Amino acid sequence: MTFQVTNQKTGNSFSAEETETVLDAAMRQSRVFSYSCRSGACGSCKARLISGEVNPGEYTTGVLSKSEKAAGNILLCQAQALSDIVIEANELPPGTAMTIxxxxxxxxxxxxxxxxxxxxxxxxxxxxxxxxxxxxxxxxxxxxxxxxxxxxxxxxxxxxxxxxxxxxxxxxxxxxxxxxxxxxxxxxxxxxxxGTFFLREDETWPVIMVGGGTGLAPLKAILDNALVKHPARAFHLFWGVRSAEDLYLDNEIRRWLDVHPNLSYTPVLSEPKIADRWDGEIGLVHEAVLRKYPELDGFEVYASGPPPMIEALKAAFAAHGLPPERLFFDSFEFTADSC
Ligand SMILES: Cc1cc2nc3c(=O)[nH]c(=O)nc-3n(C[C@H](O)[C@H](O)[C@H](O)COP(=O)(O)OP(=O)(O)OC[C@H]3O[C@@H](n4cnc5c(N)ncnc54)[C@H](O)[C@@H]3O)c2cc1C
Ligand code: FES
Known part of the structure; x- marks a missing residue:
């Protein structure tokens, strides 16, 4: 059966088959909602069900808290419509994403x-x-x-x-x-x-980037482009790894600093070795961010890397004033078939 999905936030509607997730239906019709893992593990596609009925699907315990479930929250990457539904969800302008x-x-x-x-x-x-x-x-x-x-x-x-x-x-x-x-x-x-982890180019907020390990990859891609296209915007990259040998792109990032005055860079080691002779930041990367920027209400944050880093950062940054709509993240969840 086919049902109608309406987003109360934008007034936009699209159709969804009962055999597909709401996110798949939206993507099929070029509608763009925030999402990352598509496996019910990261919470990026959280939305509120205002009316109608859905099969919520399966998702990792804890992605939706008890109070979020009670408030009618669903995960668009898992939920399937069982009737016409009205949702309240973050939607990007049509045409934002590229053809898959x-x-x-x-x-x-x-x-x-x-x-x-x-x-x-x-x-x-x-x-x-x-x-x-x-x-x-x-x-x-x-x-x-x-x-x-x-x-x-x-x-x-x-x-x-x-x-x-x-x-x-x-x-x-x-x-x-x-x-x-x-x-x-x-x-x-x-x-x-x-995924919808890309720079919101219309905004002008200074950007804090937080990468854990190979979470550097998408941040590097964003910087590759943004440092040229938006040279006036401020970017501060924090890169958290275990020890100095894991800073596999350190030299390249330091070369960028010479030509991009609005770029700052803080590598953070969680377990430096004695041989590293490290006198830089030590500890969890999100804690290093908060030592430098205890008030986050004037920033946009882009974070990518291991799920525990993303979870810790979400809670800590909200407590330090970061509005939820200015936190963008890609949590490097692993595929469900491996669990
Ligand atoms: C949106 C997104 C973007 C990603 N981008 C990158 C990227 O740029 N670079 C990158 O290195 N990784 C990235 N990842 C993570 C990457 O997809 C996984 O590490 C990869 O799928 C592992 O595949 P595998 O077949 O080697 O491991 P599997 O055979 O699937 O897993 C083997 C074992 O390791 C565990 N496991 C699997 N992956 C991880 C993990 N990431 N951390 C801890 N334990 C794990 C499994 O539970 C299993 O027990 C990304 C993930 C997502 C969701
Ligand atoms: S995209 Fe739905 S939970 Fe990650």
Missing amino acids: RTLPCRVVSLEKVSHDVMLLQLKLPKNQRFEYLPGQYIDILLRDGRRRSFSMANAPNSEEGLQLHVRLVPDGHFTGQVFTTLKVRDLLRFQGPL
């Missing part, structure tokens, strides 16, 4: 830049253009039907193709292959671009 496509690509290079990070460069077929907004991600489609999400680490550039920063996950099915059997010239397939 499935494309082949070839491995051009594999560069191991730290003990557990591979820089993977992919080239698209000559006649294909792949448009995306810096900060978005792709799903690599594996032969057995599974998919794995990775953020583009560069702004769109047909010469460079796509750059990914792949962290080796212990016993990881795909990332294990990237570090062992994947070779230059191998073919992969991917779907994208996905």
Whole structure:
């Protein structure tokens, strides 16, 4: 059966089949709601059900608190309409997101830049253009039907193709292959671009960026573009890793500082080694942000990386005055098939 979904916030409506999630229905009709993991784990697609009935679907415990559930909150990436429904949801202007496509690509290079990070460069077929907004991600489609999400680490550039920063996950099915059997010239397939983690270019708020490990990748893509397009806007990048050997792009970021006066950079080590002789910030990356900026009401924040970092930061930054509508995040949740 087909039902009508109306967003009370914008007055926009679209149709949804009872067999698809509200988010899939919206994307099929080029409507753009905030989302990231699409697996019910990150909470980015939270919306309020005002009227009508849905099957809420399955999601990770804790993504919706008791009070949020009581207030009628649902996850658009999981909920399926069982009647016409009215929701209240964050919606981006039509045309904001790019068309999602499935494309082949070839491995051009594999560069191991730290003990557990591979820089993977992919080239698209000559006649294909792949448009995306810096900060978005792709799903690599594996032969057995599974998919794995990775953020583009560069702004769109047909010469460079796509750059990914792949962290080796212990016993990881795909990332294990990237570090062992994947070779230059191998073919992969991917779907994208996905996600709504991109710079809100119409805003002028100074930006705080918080990356954990390879969470640097989408932030680097955003900066690649924004430092050129919006040179007057202030960006402060905080990059949290374990020890100095994990700062795999430190030199490149420091080179940007020489040419972009509105860019600041603070690397933060959670477990520096004695040999690091580290006299910089130590501890959790979001705590380093709060030491520098205890009042966050005058900022926009973009955060990406491990789910515990995102969860800690959401609560702490709200307590320090960051309005929820100015926090954008990509939580590097792992795919449900691996749980
Ligand atoms: C929107 C989005 C963007 C992402 N972008 C990036 C990126 O740019 N770079 C990057 O390195 N990663 C990124 N990730 C995370 C990445 O998708 C996973 O690490 C990857 O899917 C792991 O695949 P695998 O087959 O190697 O591991 P699996 O075989 O799926 O997992 C093996 C084991 O490790 C656990 N596991 C899997 N992934 C993780 C993880 N990330 N952290 C801790 N434990 C894990 C599983 O539960 C399982 O027990 C992103 C995730 C999302 C949702
Ligand atoms: S919970 Fe829906 S996009 Fe992550």
